[in-house]
Amino acid sequence: MNKYITTAIPYVNAKPHIGHAMDYLLADIWARYQLQNENTVRYAAGTDEHGTKIAQKAAEAGLTPQRFVDELVPSFLEMQDKLKVVRTDFVRTSDPEHMRRCQEIWRRLDAAGVIYKGSYEGWYCAGCEGFVTESEAKEMNYTCPDHQKPLEKLSEENYYLRVSDFTEQIRQFVAAAVVPEFRGKEILELIKNGAQDVSISRPKEKLSWGVPVPGDDAQVMYVWVDALSNYITALGYPDDGWDKDFWPADVEVIGKDILRFHAVIWPAILSALGLDLPKKLLVHGFVNVGGGKMSKSIGNVIDPNRLIDKYGLDAFRYFFTRHIPTFDDGDYTEEKFVAAYNGELANDLGNLVSRLSNMIRKYEIPADWRESEVRNAEIVKDHHAQIAKFDFAKALSAVWDLVRASNQYIDETKPWQLAKTDPEKLAIVLNNLWGDIMVTQALLSPFLPDTARKIKDIFNGDQVKPAEILFPKIEI
Ligand SMILES: [Zn+2]
Structure with a gap:
């Protein structure tokens, strides 16, 4: 089956931060899970590059806006490479192809009668x-x-989108698509008296760095049509031969701060174009630091690159998937990160892998694990159910239930004693554990792909290989 997942396109007036890494990471886990289940996956990302803030920053830096964004965009691609995400598509909103498609989308919206000119005062x-x-x-x-300047009373001409016409579709969409449900309820409350029309253009003298409105030289598109459209221009829409097979998107991953636009304006645009609406909108929260907000002035901003360089990619993927709740705000401190690393990665998982590899090799156990007892079926079922609900933190937690169950089984059966008393039982026990670790690595694969591959490499065969230390302990 075809599966399509998108990530929010960040505004490139600064380098990527942990929020962007969260978007990329959550989308990657889902995409890898689909790939593992033999689906064909398109994973789109991109950058939002127009608007006055970028034009201003570029002017301050003495650059053209295009040059300014050209210099920043590689840092977003590098972040994705560093996270090893399986992204397939990347849309830059300043790309002439995207801009041309946006203008055609505008024409279609206009032809559908959902754009009108109004004045804003x-x-x-x-x-x-x-x-x-x-x-x-x-x-x-005033x-x-x-x-420190007095405000001016001004009126300006804008084009408006008749979002209000689509209130009913928006309500249905929000109720069906927004994950978690409580965020959807916030939106339903917000539009309980109907959705509001939104301004979708600005006069050119106020916003010059953007997509020109077709047929009106005096107006430039405001962010909505330009940026939200990336999710369909990535598939080639509205050109002939666009990749319809991947629309509607299965999941659109966003942060809570941009839910309103994705839950209200986006479905209105799609409905007006006669397109189906995304199946799910996965909304994650923010990462706080030590109980407070991240801020440049406090100097507590998390640099994903530094953490990955210092502790490894899978340690990063682990902490931010499991210890930041998927649906809500979470808290990071380096102490928590190191505690999770040492306790859960180095001890629980790393020790299990090395103990098991040592025992199977030492006692020369023949491989019979494919026939081993089916164990921990409930945990595995729970894991898949959590992924279906997009609760990746709980899904990863379930993998650790499996790891702990294996460690407990070792403690209870004491293979080193069985080696002296009951070699037959020893072979059964170690083959059960062997089967369990193969299940564990398979479940782990979308989350910690490198670690899963290493475990598979150690145990997937008739001869178990010596285990390298997966997560060397960090001395504090
Ligand atoms: Zn001001």
Whole structure:
């Protein structure tokens, strides 16, 4: 079967951070699981490269906006390479092909009668290049606190998208697709009186770095149509021969901060185009540090590259999958990371692998593990059920239930005593454990692909190989 998963496209006004790594990682686990089950997978990622913030930053750096983004985009690709994600597609919104497709999407939306021109009136700060509402303006005493300048009352012409026409489709979509459910409920509450139309363009003099609105030289597309469309332009939409077989997306992975746009504006655009809606929207939370928010000024920003270089990729993948809840905010500290590494990776799993390899080799046990007893069926079932629910943290936790069950079985059966008293039982016990470790590596594979491959290499044969130390202990 064809499977399609997408990740949010980050705004490239700075280098990638842990939030982007979380998007990539969660999508990768799901994609690898599908590949393991012999599905064909497209995994799309990309970068959101237009808008005034990028234009401003580029100007500060003395670069053209294109040059500015060209210099930053490789760091996102490198991050993906470093995480070893199985990404197949990458859309840059400044790519002329994407822009051309966006313009055609705009034309189709216009032809469908869901775009209208309206004027927007509000309080504007030229420094922020943005409007605030009447109540916000009043609160800041009609002066921008950042720029110390009085706000101006301005009105501007924008194109609007008739999101309100699709309220019912949006409600159904949110109820069916948003994972976890509580995040969907927040959106349903937000639109209980109906979804609001949104402005989808800006006058060119306010937003020059973007996709020109077809048929109106004075207007440039605002982020919505330009950025959200990447999920379909990745498949070649709307060109003839686009890869329909992969639409609708099975899963779109996003952070909680961009749920509103993906839950409300995106289904409206797709419905207007006559396209099916994504099957699931997987919403993850934020990673906090030591109970507080990450911030550049505090200097506690997690650098995924540093952690991977220091502790290895699988240790990184392990911690951020298992110890950050998939559906909610989680907390990172390097102490927690090291404790999980030493306790769970080095002790629980690493020791199991080396003990088992040593015993099977020492007692010269013939390979009979393919016929071993079926054990721990409940744990394996739970693992797959958690993946079906997208709760990757719990799915990985279930693998550790399996690891602990094996360690406990060793402690209970005491193979070193059986070696003296009951060689037949010894062979059965070690073959059971051998079968268990093969199940363990298979379940582990989407999460810790390198580690799973090493374990498989040690045990998958008639002769068990000596085990290397998978996770050397970290001295604190
Ligand atoms: Zn301002």
